[in-house]
């Protein structure tokens with residue numbers, strides 16, 4: 001289920017921040033925040049999984065190029081709990097994307113060398129309360 005997306009009208013440059021504020025549903029199986037050029041060209045698919053695709057309490061990150069998923073990157077930390085109200089801050093530069101949470105930070109390589117983010121989509125068991133750009 002697509003929570004929300006902004007496409008083609010964004011122009012987020014390196015060093016700027018996308019802040020997505022919302023609530024993780026109490027029975028969440030997983031959610032995803034996707035940023036990139038469009039749905040087939042993602043700099044980052046940030047996908048915390050509580051229990052889905054055989055993953056339990058695991059953040060899966062990936063990129064997508066021409067509609068094809070890249071190599072998955074599974075993170076060691078899982079700073080999420082059902083029902084949490086969180087703010088996720090995503091920024092990037094020419095080498096990597098950074099996902100900042102109150103008590104954790106994750107890096108993911110900018111595999112596509114993307115120079116701006118034009119697309120943002122939030123999917124899954126996450127209720128978006130606010131989206132801010134700074």
Ligand SMILES: CCCO[C@@H]1O[C@H](CO)[C@@H](O[C@@H]2O[C@H](CO)[C@H](O)[C@H](OCc3cn(Cc4ccccc4)nn3)[C@H]2O)[C@H](O)[C@H]1NC(C)=O
Pocket residue numbers: 001029030031032045047053060061062069072123124125
């Ligand atoms: C073990 C052999 C098969 O490997 C599995 O292959 C699956 C299919 O490619 C991998 O799952 C996919 O991983 C992708 C990232 O690498 C994406 O997460 C794929 O999901 C895309 C997607 C988003 N949505 C919307 C959504 C998002 C979050 C919650 C609810 C709906 N629906 N489908 C998800 O289906 C899955 O991560 C992968 N598992 C492993 C361990 O490699």
